[in-house]
Amino acid sequence: MASLKALKLRIGSVKSTQKITKAMKMVAAAKLRRAQEAAEAGRPYAQRVEQVVASLARTAQITEGSSPLLAGHGRDQVHLFVVATSDKGLAGAFNSNIARLARRRALELQEQGKTVKFLTIGRKGRAVLARQFRDGFVHAVEPGDLGKLTFADAKGYADDLIRRFTAGEFDVAHLFYATFKTVLTQEPTEQQLIPVKIPAQSAQPAADAVVEYEPSEEAILDSLLPTNIAVQIYRAMKENAASEQGSKMTAMDNATRNAGDLINRLTIEYNRTRQAAITTELVEIISGAEAL
Amino acid sequence: MLHFELVTPEKLVRSESVYMVTVPGTEGDFGVLEGHAPFMSTIRDGDVLVQRTEKGEAERIAIRGGFAEVTAKGLTILAEQAG
Known part of the structure:
Protein backbone atom coordinates (compact mmCIF):
# COMPACT_ATOMS: atom_id res chain seq x y z
CA MET A 1 0.00 0.00 0.00
CA ALA A 2 1.22 3.45 -0.91
CA SER A 3 2.42 5.67 1.87
CA LEU A 4 0.28 8.49 3.20
CA LYS A 5 2.56 11.10 1.77
CA ALA A 6 2.57 9.53 -1.70
CA LEU A 7 -1.23 9.37 -1.68
CA LYS A 8 -1.52 12.97 -0.64
CA LEU A 9 0.77 14.06 -3.46
CA ARG A 10 -1.19 11.97 -5.94
CA ILE A 11 -4.49 13.53 -4.85
CA GLY A 12 -2.95 16.98 -5.22
CA SER A 13 -1.76 16.28 -8.73
CA VAL A 14 -5.10 14.84 -9.87
CA LYS A 15 -6.85 17.86 -8.39
CA SER A 16 -4.71 20.27 -10.38
CA THR A 17 -5.30 18.23 -13.55
CA GLN A 18 -9.02 18.46 -12.86
CA LYS A 19 -8.73 22.22 -12.55
CA ILE A 20 -7.05 22.38 -15.94
CA THR A 21 -9.62 20.18 -17.69
CA LYS A 22 -12.42 22.15 -16.09
CA ALA A 23 -10.94 25.41 -17.34
CA THR A 250 -17.43 16.86 -24.21
CA ALA A 251 -13.96 15.36 -23.92
CA MET A 252 -12.95 17.79 -21.20
CA ASP A 253 -16.23 17.27 -19.36
CA ASN A 254 -15.52 13.54 -19.31
CA ALA A 255 -11.96 14.16 -18.17
CA THR A 256 -13.17 16.39 -15.34
CA ARG A 257 -15.64 13.74 -14.22
CA ASN A 258 -13.03 11.00 -14.39
CA ALA A 259 -10.65 13.11 -12.33
CA GLY A 260 -13.44 13.59 -9.77
CA ASP A 261 -13.98 9.82 -9.53
CA LEU A 262 -10.26 9.25 -9.19
CA ILE A 263 -10.02 11.84 -6.41
CA ASN A 264 -12.86 10.13 -4.54
CA ARG A 265 -11.20 6.75 -4.81
CA LEU A 266 -7.82 8.10 -3.75
CA THR A 267 -9.37 9.98 -0.82
CA ILE A 268 -11.00 6.81 0.44
CA GLU A 269 -7.72 4.97 0.14
CA TYR A 270 -5.95 7.81 1.91
CA ASN A 271 -8.46 7.75 4.79
CA ARG A 272 -8.21 3.98 5.10
CA THR A 273 -4.46 4.07 5.22
CA ARG A 274 -4.54 6.80 7.84
CA GLN A 275 -7.08 4.86 9.91
CA ALA A 276 -4.97 1.73 9.64
CA ALA A 277 -1.95 3.65 10.94
CA ILE A 278 -3.98 5.04 13.86
CA THR A 279 -5.35 1.60 14.71
CA THR A 280 -1.90 0.11 14.69
CA GLU A 281 -0.67 2.81 17.04
CA LEU A 282 -3.62 2.27 19.37
CA VAL A 283 -3.07 -1.48 19.42
CA GLU A 284 0.56 -0.87 20.29
CA ILE A 285 -0.33 1.48 23.17
CA ILE A 286 -3.07 -0.81 24.53
CA SER A 287 -0.99 -3.93 24.37
CA GLY A 288 1.90 -2.00 25.95
CA ALA A 289 -0.39 -0.88 28.80
CA GLU A 290 -1.71 -4.43 29.28
CA ALA A 291 1.79 -5.78 29.56
CA LEU A 292 2.48 -3.58 32.58
CA MET B 1 -39.82 50.98 -50.52
CA LEU B 2 -37.13 48.67 -51.79
CA HIS B 3 -35.98 45.78 -49.64
CA PHE B 4 -32.20 45.80 -49.65
CA GLU B 5 -29.87 43.10 -48.36
CA LEU B 6 -26.09 43.18 -48.28
CA VAL B 7 -24.55 39.82 -47.43
CA THR B 8 -20.92 38.78 -47.03
CA PRO B 9 -19.66 35.25 -46.27
CA GLU B 10 -19.01 36.35 -42.70
CA LYS B 11 -22.34 37.98 -41.94
CA LEU B 12 -25.51 39.70 -43.02
CA VAL B 13 -24.37 43.31 -43.18
CA ARG B 14 -27.64 45.07 -44.04
CA SER B 15 -31.26 44.12 -44.29
CA GLU B 16 -33.52 47.14 -44.50
CA SER B 17 -36.06 49.06 -46.53
CA VAL B 18 -34.61 51.90 -48.54
CA TYR B 19 -35.63 54.25 -51.32
CA MET B 20 -32.90 53.56 -53.86
CA VAL B 21 -29.59 51.75 -54.15
CA THR B 22 -26.94 52.44 -56.76
CA VAL B 23 -24.77 49.40 -57.48
CA PRO B 24 -21.39 49.41 -59.24
CA GLY B 25 -22.02 46.77 -61.91
CA THR B 26 -19.25 45.34 -64.08
CA GLU B 27 -20.71 47.02 -67.13
CA GLY B 28 -21.68 50.23 -65.41
CA ASP B 29 -23.49 51.54 -62.37
CA PHE B 30 -27.18 50.93 -62.08
CA GLY B 31 -29.80 52.28 -59.71
CA VAL B 32 -32.46 50.04 -58.27
CA LEU B 33 -35.84 51.35 -57.17
CA GLU B 34 -38.84 49.42 -55.96
CA GLY B 35 -40.44 47.31 -58.69
CA HIS B 36 -37.25 46.88 -60.74
CA ALA B 37 -37.36 44.09 -63.33
CA PRO B 38 -35.55 40.82 -62.44
CA PHE B 39 -31.89 41.38 -63.07
CA MET B 40 -28.55 39.85 -62.21
CA SER B 41 -25.14 41.39 -62.59
CA THR B 42 -21.63 40.86 -61.38
CA ILE B 43 -20.13 43.82 -59.55
CA ARG B 44 -16.81 45.56 -59.69
CA ASP B 45 -14.98 46.87 -56.62
CA GLY B 46 -16.49 50.17 -55.61
CA ASP B 47 -19.06 51.91 -53.46
CA VAL B 48 -22.72 51.05 -53.09
CA LEU B 49 -24.85 54.16 -52.61
CA VAL B 50 -27.79 53.61 -50.31
CA GLN B 51 -30.49 56.28 -50.26
CA ARG B 52 -32.93 55.81 -47.44
CA THR B 53 -35.33 58.54 -48.55
CA GLU B 54 -35.90 60.35 -51.81
CA LYS B 55 -34.28 63.56 -50.65
CA GLY B 56 -31.87 62.08 -48.12
CA GLU B 57 -28.11 61.83 -48.19
CA ALA B 58 -26.71 58.69 -49.74
CA GLU B 59 -24.65 56.36 -47.58
CA ARG B 60 -21.54 54.84 -49.11
CA ILE B 61 -20.56 51.24 -48.44
CA ALA B 62 -17.40 49.95 -50.06
CA ILE B 63 -17.75 46.44 -51.49
CA ARG B 64 -15.43 44.03 -53.24
CA GLY B 65 -16.22 41.14 -55.55
CA GLY B 66 -19.50 39.33 -55.93
CA PHE B 67 -22.79 39.96 -57.64
CA ALA B 68 -26.15 41.65 -57.27
CA GLU B 69 -29.52 40.05 -57.78
CA VAL B 70 -32.82 41.86 -58.21
CA THR B 71 -35.95 39.80 -57.72
CA ALA B 72 -39.55 40.62 -56.94
CA LYS B 73 -38.59 40.54 -53.28
CA GLY B 74 -35.92 43.20 -53.59
CA LEU B 75 -32.22 43.65 -54.12
CA THR B 76 -29.59 41.32 -52.71
CA ILE B 77 -25.91 42.08 -53.00
CA LEU B 78 -23.59 39.17 -52.32
CA ALA B 79 -20.18 40.70 -51.78
CA GLU B 80 -16.98 39.02 -50.76
CA GLN B 81 -16.11 42.01 -48.61
CA ALA B 82 -18.10 44.97 -47.40
CA GLY B 83 -17.58 47.97 -45.19
Whole structure:
Protein backbone atom coordinates (compact mmCIF):
# COMPACT_ATOMS: atom_id res chain seq x y z
CA MET A 1 0.00 0.00 0.00
CA ALA A 2 1.22 3.45 -0.91
CA SER A 3 2.42 5.67 1.87
CA LEU A 4 0.28 8.49 3.20
CA LYS A 5 2.56 11.10 1.77
CA ALA A 6 2.57 9.53 -1.70
CA LEU A 7 -1.23 9.37 -1.68
CA LYS A 8 -1.52 12.97 -0.64
CA LEU A 9 0.77 14.06 -3.46
CA ARG A 10 -1.19 11.97 -5.94
CA ILE A 11 -4.49 13.53 -4.85
CA GLY A 12 -2.95 16.98 -5.22
CA SER A 13 -1.76 16.28 -8.73
CA VAL A 14 -5.10 14.84 -9.87
CA LYS A 15 -6.85 17.86 -8.39
CA SER A 16 -4.71 20.27 -10.38
CA THR A 17 -5.30 18.23 -13.55
CA GLN A 18 -9.02 18.46 -12.86
CA LYS A 19 -8.73 22.22 -12.55
CA ILE A 20 -7.05 22.38 -15.94
CA THR A 21 -9.62 20.18 -17.69
CA LYS A 22 -12.42 22.15 -16.09
CA ALA A 23 -10.94 25.41 -17.34
CA MET A 24 -10.47 23.93 -20.81
CA LYS A 25 -14.07 22.83 -20.82
CA MET A 26 -15.27 26.31 -19.99
CA VAL A 27 -13.02 27.88 -22.61
CA ALA A 28 -14.36 25.41 -25.17
CA ALA A 29 -17.93 26.25 -24.19
CA ALA A 30 -17.31 29.96 -24.72
CA LYS A 31 -15.53 29.36 -28.03
CA LEU A 32 -18.27 26.97 -29.12
CA ARG A 33 -20.90 29.66 -28.75
CA ARG A 34 -18.88 32.04 -30.88
CA ALA A 35 -18.12 29.36 -33.48
CA GLN A 36 -21.79 28.47 -33.72
CA GLU A 37 -22.71 32.11 -34.20
CA ALA A 38 -20.10 32.45 -36.92
CA ALA A 39 -21.39 29.32 -38.64
CA GLU A 40 -24.92 30.68 -38.55
CA ALA A 41 -23.90 34.15 -39.75
CA GLY A 42 -22.31 32.60 -42.83
CA ARG A 43 -25.37 30.64 -43.81
CA PRO A 44 -27.39 33.27 -45.76
CA TYR A 45 -24.50 33.92 -48.13
CA ALA A 46 -23.78 30.24 -48.70
CA GLN A 47 -27.43 29.49 -49.37
CA ARG A 48 -27.81 32.34 -51.81
CA VAL A 49 -24.69 31.45 -53.77
CA GLU A 50 -25.78 27.85 -53.91
CA GLN A 51 -29.25 28.77 -55.14
CA VAL A 52 -27.92 31.04 -57.82
CA VAL A 53 -25.31 28.55 -59.02
CA ALA A 54 -27.94 25.81 -59.10
CA SER A 55 -30.44 27.85 -61.07
CA LEU A 56 -27.80 29.14 -63.48
CA ALA A 57 -26.28 25.73 -64.00
CA ARG A 58 -29.66 24.24 -64.81
CA THR A 59 -30.43 26.80 -67.47
CA ALA A 60 -26.95 27.04 -68.95
CA GLN A 61 -26.13 24.06 -71.13
CA ILE A 62 -23.14 21.94 -70.24
CA THR A 63 -21.12 21.97 -73.43
CA GLU A 64 -17.53 21.70 -74.55
CA GLY A 65 -17.01 25.34 -73.79
CA SER A 66 -18.46 25.41 -70.30
CA SER A 67 -16.23 25.66 -67.27
CA PRO A 68 -14.42 22.44 -66.34
CA LEU A 69 -15.28 23.25 -62.73
CA LEU A 70 -18.85 22.36 -63.67
CA ALA A 71 -18.36 19.77 -66.39
CA GLY A 72 -15.19 18.10 -65.05
CA HIS A 73 -12.27 16.81 -67.06
CA GLY A 74 -14.41 14.01 -68.42
CA ARG A 75 -12.67 11.34 -66.33
CA ASP A 76 -12.44 10.34 -62.71
CA GLN A 77 -9.10 8.60 -62.40
CA VAL A 78 -7.31 10.84 -59.92
CA HIS A 79 -9.15 11.82 -56.76
CA LEU A 80 -7.97 14.52 -54.40
CA PHE A 81 -9.06 14.34 -50.79
CA VAL A 82 -9.11 17.65 -48.99
CA VAL A 83 -9.12 16.65 -45.35
CA ALA A 84 -9.94 19.43 -42.93
CA THR A 85 -9.07 18.81 -39.30
CA SER A 86 -7.70 20.98 -36.54
CA ASP A 87 -4.14 21.73 -35.51
CA LYS A 88 -4.71 20.82 -31.90
CA GLY A 89 -5.63 17.63 -30.15
CA LEU A 90 -7.43 17.14 -26.83
CA ALA A 91 -10.73 17.18 -28.66
CA GLY A 92 -11.91 13.62 -28.21
CA ALA A 93 -12.38 11.68 -31.41
CA PHE A 94 -12.92 14.77 -33.54
CA ASN A 95 -9.77 14.52 -35.64
CA SER A 96 -9.58 10.76 -35.81
CA ASN A 97 -13.21 10.43 -36.93
CA ILE A 98 -12.61 12.66 -39.94
CA ALA A 99 -9.34 10.91 -40.76
CA ARG A 100 -10.98 7.50 -40.42
CA LEU A 101 -13.72 8.38 -42.90
CA ALA A 102 -11.14 9.71 -45.36
CA ARG A 103 -9.03 6.57 -44.98
CA ARG A 104 -11.99 4.28 -45.54
CA ARG A 105 -13.05 6.13 -48.70
CA ALA A 106 -9.46 6.23 -49.96
CA LEU A 107 -9.10 2.47 -49.61
CA GLU A 108 -12.40 1.95 -51.42
CA LEU A 109 -11.27 4.09 -54.33
CA GLN A 110 -7.84 2.45 -54.43
CA GLU A 111 -9.51 -0.93 -54.70
CA GLN A 112 -11.31 0.33 -57.79
CA GLY A 113 -7.93 1.19 -59.24
CA LYS A 114 -8.17 4.95 -58.80
CA THR A 115 -5.36 7.16 -57.63
CA VAL A 116 -5.96 9.04 -54.41
CA LYS A 117 -4.04 12.16 -53.46
CA PHE A 118 -4.27 14.08 -50.23
CA LEU A 119 -4.29 17.72 -49.30
CA THR A 120 -4.68 18.27 -45.60
CA ILE A 121 -5.82 21.39 -43.82
CA GLY A 122 -4.80 20.92 -40.20
CA ARG A 123 -1.86 19.18 -38.59
CA LYS A 124 -3.75 16.36 -36.89
CA GLY A 125 -5.30 14.89 -40.02
CA ARG A 126 -1.95 14.93 -41.72
CA ALA A 127 -0.30 13.07 -38.86
CA VAL A 128 -2.81 10.23 -39.06
CA LEU A 129 -2.98 9.93 -42.84
CA ALA A 130 0.71 10.39 -43.57
CA ARG A 131 1.42 7.04 -41.95
CA GLN A 132 -0.63 5.12 -44.48
CA PHE A 133 -0.64 7.26 -47.58
CA ARG A 134 2.83 8.75 -47.60
CA ASP A 135 3.11 8.90 -51.39
CA GLY A 136 -0.20 10.60 -52.07
CA PHE A 137 0.47 13.87 -50.27
CA VAL A 138 0.43 16.94 -52.46
CA HIS A 139 0.20 19.69 -49.89
CA ALA A 140 -0.46 20.31 -46.22
CA VAL A 141 -1.50 23.55 -44.61
CA GLU A 142 -1.83 24.43 -40.97
CA PRO A 143 -4.61 26.93 -40.41
CA GLY A 144 -3.98 27.57 -36.72
CA ASP A 145 -7.06 28.60 -34.77
CA LEU A 146 -10.08 27.44 -36.76
CA GLY A 147 -12.32 30.04 -35.14
CA LYS A 148 -10.23 32.90 -36.53
CA LEU A 149 -10.27 31.66 -40.09
CA THR A 150 -11.61 34.26 -42.51
CA PHE A 151 -13.25 33.99 -45.89
CA ALA A 152 -10.05 35.30 -47.47
CA ASP A 153 -8.22 32.23 -46.10
CA ALA A 154 -10.88 29.91 -47.51
CA LYS A 155 -10.61 31.68 -50.84
CA GLY A 156 -6.86 31.14 -50.77
CA TYR A 157 -7.38 27.40 -50.34
CA ALA A 158 -9.99 27.39 -53.09
CA ASP A 159 -7.74 29.28 -55.52
CA ASP A 160 -4.95 26.81 -54.83
CA LEU A 161 -7.32 23.91 -55.50
CA ILE A 162 -8.59 25.42 -58.72
CA ARG A 163 -5.03 26.01 -59.90
CA ARG A 164 -4.16 22.38 -59.27
CA PHE A 165 -7.35 21.28 -61.00
CA THR A 166 -6.66 23.41 -64.05
CA ALA A 167 -3.11 22.06 -64.16
CA GLY A 168 -4.62 18.57 -64.35
CA GLU A 169 -3.31 17.32 -61.02
CA PHE A 170 -6.62 15.67 -60.23
CA ASP A 171 -10.05 15.02 -61.72
CA VAL A 172 -12.36 14.96 -58.71
CA ALA A 173 -11.97 16.71 -55.37
CA HIS A 174 -13.68 15.63 -52.17
CA LEU A 175 -13.83 17.62 -48.97
CA PHE A 176 -13.84 15.93 -45.57
CA TYR A 177 -14.94 17.68 -42.40
CA ALA A 178 -17.20 17.21 -39.41
CA THR A 179 -20.72 18.58 -39.50
CA PHE A 180 -21.82 20.06 -36.21
CA LYS A 181 -25.07 18.39 -35.13
CA THR A 182 -25.14 18.91 -31.39
CA VAL A 183 -22.53 19.35 -28.69
CA LEU A 184 -22.51 15.58 -28.29
CA THR A 185 -22.56 14.52 -31.94
CA GLN A 186 -20.39 15.71 -34.78
CA GLU A 187 -20.75 13.80 -37.97
CA PRO A 188 -17.77 13.23 -40.27
CA THR A 189 -18.91 14.31 -43.71
CA GLU A 190 -17.73 13.88 -47.28
CA GLN A 191 -18.66 16.35 -49.95
CA GLN A 192 -17.73 16.57 -53.61
CA LEU A 193 -16.12 19.93 -54.33
CA ILE A 194 -14.98 19.69 -57.94
CA PRO A 195 -16.71 19.26 -60.34
CA VAL A 196 -19.49 21.22 -58.68
CA LYS A 197 -22.45 19.04 -57.85
CA ILE A 198 -25.73 20.63 -58.77
CA PRO A 199 -28.23 19.97 -56.00
CA ALA A 200 -31.28 18.35 -57.52
CA GLN A 201 -34.10 20.65 -56.54
CA SER A 202 -37.56 19.19 -56.60
CA ALA A 203 -39.20 22.59 -56.41
CA GLN A 204 -38.90 24.47 -59.68
CA PRO A 205 -37.81 28.08 -59.36
CA ALA A 206 -41.03 29.84 -58.52
CA ALA A 207 -40.43 32.93 -60.58
CA ASP A 208 -40.67 32.25 -64.27
CA ALA A 209 -39.97 35.89 -64.92
CA VAL A 210 -37.30 36.56 -67.48
CA VAL A 211 -34.15 37.60 -65.68
CA GLU A 212 -31.69 39.90 -67.39
CA TYR A 213 -28.07 38.97 -67.02
CA GLU A 214 -25.16 41.31 -67.20
CA PRO A 215 -22.72 40.29 -68.60
CA SER A 216 -24.04 36.92 -69.87
CA GLU A 217 -25.41 33.97 -67.92
CA GLU A 218 -22.26 31.98 -68.69
CA ALA A 219 -19.95 34.78 -67.60
CA ILE A 220 -21.74 35.12 -64.28
CA LEU A 221 -21.62 31.37 -63.79
CA ASP A 222 -17.90 31.31 -64.56
CA SER A 223 -17.20 33.96 -61.97
CA LEU A 224 -19.48 32.33 -59.44
CA LEU A 225 -18.11 28.78 -59.59
CA PRO A 226 -14.77 29.62 -57.91
CA THR A 227 -16.64 31.68 -55.31
CA ASN A 228 -18.92 28.75 -54.70
CA ILE A 229 -15.99 26.47 -53.99
CA ALA A 230 -14.54 29.02 -51.58
CA VAL A 231 -17.92 29.28 -49.88
CA GLN A 232 -18.15 25.51 -49.48
CA ILE A 233 -14.67 25.38 -47.96
CA TYR A 234 -15.45 28.33 -45.70
CA ARG A 235 -18.62 26.66 -44.51
CA ALA A 236 -16.80 23.40 -43.86
CA MET A 237 -14.19 25.25 -41.84
CA LYS A 238 -16.86 26.94 -39.75
CA GLU A 239 -18.63 23.64 -39.17
CA ASN A 240 -15.28 22.16 -38.22
CA ALA A 241 -14.58 24.99 -35.79
CA ALA A 242 -17.90 24.43 -34.03
CA SER A 243 -17.44 20.65 -34.08
CA GLU A 244 -13.94 20.91 -32.67
CA GLN A 245 -15.08 23.02 -29.73
CA GLY A 246 -18.12 20.82 -29.13
CA SER A 247 -15.98 17.72 -29.17
CA LYS A 248 -13.40 19.35 -26.93
CA MET A 249 -16.07 20.40 -24.47
CA THR A 250 -17.43 16.86 -24.21
CA ALA A 251 -13.96 15.36 -23.92
CA MET A 252 -12.95 17.79 -21.20
CA ASP A 253 -16.23 17.27 -19.36
CA ASN A 254 -15.52 13.54 -19.31
CA ALA A 255 -11.96 14.16 -18.17
CA THR A 256 -13.17 16.39 -15.34
CA ARG A 257 -15.64 13.74 -14.22
CA ASN A 258 -13.03 11.00 -14.39
CA ALA A 259 -10.65 13.11 -12.33
CA GLY A 260 -13.44 13.59 -9.77
CA ASP A 261 -13.98 9.82 -9.53
CA LEU A 262 -10.26 9.25 -9.19
CA ILE A 263 -10.02 11.84 -6.41
CA ASN A 264 -12.86 10.13 -4.54
CA ARG A 265 -11.20 6.75 -4.81
CA LEU A 266 -7.82 8.10 -3.75
CA THR A 267 -9.37 9.98 -0.82
CA ILE A 268 -11.00 6.81 0.44
CA GLU A 269 -7.72 4.97 0.14
CA TYR A 270 -5.95 7.81 1.91
CA ASN A 271 -8.46 7.75 4.79
CA ARG A 272 -8.21 3.98 5.10
CA THR A 273 -4.46 4.07 5.22
CA ARG A 274 -4.54 6.80 7.84
CA GLN A 275 -7.08 4.86 9.91
CA ALA A 276 -4.97 1.73 9.64
CA ALA A 277 -1.95 3.65 10.94
CA ILE A 278 -3.98 5.04 13.86
CA THR A 279 -5.35 1.60 14.71
CA THR A 280 -1.90 0.11 14.69
CA GLU A 281 -0.67 2.81 17.04
CA LEU A 282 -3.62 2.27 19.37
CA VAL A 283 -3.07 -1.48 19.42
CA GLU A 284 0.56 -0.87 20.29
CA ILE A 285 -0.33 1.48 23.17
CA ILE A 286 -3.07 -0.81 24.53
CA SER A 287 -0.99 -3.93 24.37
CA GLY A 288 1.90 -2.00 25.95
CA ALA A 289 -0.39 -0.88 28.80
CA GLU A 290 -1.71 -4.43 29.28
CA ALA A 291 1.79 -5.78 29.56
CA LEU A 292 2.48 -3.58 32.58
CA MET B 1 -39.82 50.98 -50.52
CA LEU B 2 -37.13 48.67 -51.79
CA HIS B 3 -35.98 45.78 -49.64
CA PHE B 4 -32.20 45.80 -49.65
CA GLU B 5 -29.87 43.10 -48.36
CA LEU B 6 -26.09 43.18 -48.28
CA VAL B 7 -24.55 39.82 -47.43
CA THR B 8 -20.92 38.78 -47.03
CA PRO B 9 -19.66 35.25 -46.27
CA GLU B 10 -19.01 36.35 -42.70
CA LYS B 11 -22.34 37.98 -41.94
CA LEU B 12 -25.51 39.70 -43.02
CA VAL B 13 -24.37 43.31 -43.18
CA ARG B 14 -27.64 45.07 -44.04
CA SER B 15 -31.26 44.12 -44.29
CA GLU B 16 -33.52 47.14 -44.50
CA SER B 17 -36.06 49.06 -46.53
CA VAL B 18 -34.61 51.90 -48.54
CA TYR B 19 -35.63 54.25 -51.32
CA MET B 20 -32.90 53.56 -53.86
CA VAL B 21 -29.59 51.75 -54.15
CA THR B 22 -26.94 52.44 -56.76
CA VAL B 23 -24.77 49.40 -57.48
CA PRO B 24 -21.39 49.41 -59.24
CA GLY B 25 -22.02 46.77 -61.91
CA THR B 26 -19.25 45.34 -64.08
CA GLU B 27 -20.71 47.02 -67.13
CA GLY B 28 -21.68 50.23 -65.41
CA ASP B 29 -23.49 51.54 -62.37
CA PHE B 30 -27.18 50.93 -62.08
CA GLY B 31 -29.80 52.28 -59.71
CA VAL B 32 -32.46 50.04 -58.27
CA LEU B 33 -35.84 51.35 -57.17
CA GLU B 34 -38.84 49.42 -55.96
CA GLY B 35 -40.44 47.31 -58.69
CA HIS B 36 -37.25 46.88 -60.74
CA ALA B 37 -37.36 44.09 -63.33
CA PRO B 38 -35.55 40.82 -62.44
CA PHE B 39 -31.89 41.38 -63.07
CA MET B 40 -28.55 39.85 -62.21
CA SER B 41 -25.14 41.39 -62.59
CA THR B 42 -21.63 40.86 -61.38
CA ILE B 43 -20.13 43.82 -59.55
CA ARG B 44 -16.81 45.56 -59.69
CA ASP B 45 -14.98 46.87 -56.62
CA GLY B 46 -16.49 50.17 -55.61
CA ASP B 47 -19.06 51.91 -53.46
CA VAL B 48 -22.72 51.05 -53.09
CA LEU B 49 -24.85 54.16 -52.61
CA VAL B 50 -27.79 53.61 -50.31
CA GLN B 51 -30.49 56.28 -50.26
CA ARG B 52 -32.93 55.81 -47.44
CA THR B 53 -35.33 58.54 -48.55
CA GLU B 54 -35.90 60.35 -51.81
CA LYS B 55 -34.28 63.56 -50.65
CA GLY B 56 -31.87 62.08 -48.12
CA GLU B 57 -28.11 61.83 -48.19
CA ALA B 58 -26.71 58.69 -49.74
CA GLU B 59 -24.65 56.36 -47.58
CA ARG B 60 -21.54 54.84 -49.11
CA ILE B 61 -20.56 51.24 -48.44
CA ALA B 62 -17.40 49.95 -50.06
CA ILE B 63 -17.75 46.44 -51.49
CA ARG B 64 -15.43 44.03 -53.24
CA GLY B 65 -16.22 41.14 -55.55
CA GLY B 66 -19.50 39.33 -55.93
CA PHE B 67 -22.79 39.96 -57.64
CA ALA B 68 -26.15 41.65 -57.27
CA GLU B 69 -29.52 40.05 -57.78
CA VAL B 70 -32.82 41.86 -58.21
CA THR B 71 -35.95 39.80 -57.72
CA ALA B 72 -39.55 40.62 -56.94
CA LYS B 73 -38.59 40.54 -53.28
CA GLY B 74 -35.92 43.20 -53.59
CA LEU B 75 -32.22 43.65 -54.12
CA THR B 76 -29.59 41.32 -52.71
CA ILE B 77 -25.91 42.08 -53.00
CA LEU B 78 -23.59 39.17 -52.32
CA ALA B 79 -20.18 40.70 -51.78
CA GLU B 80 -16.98 39.02 -50.76
CA GLN B 81 -16.11 42.01 -48.61
CA ALA B 82 -18.10 44.97 -47.40
CA GLY B 83 -17.58 47.97 -45.19
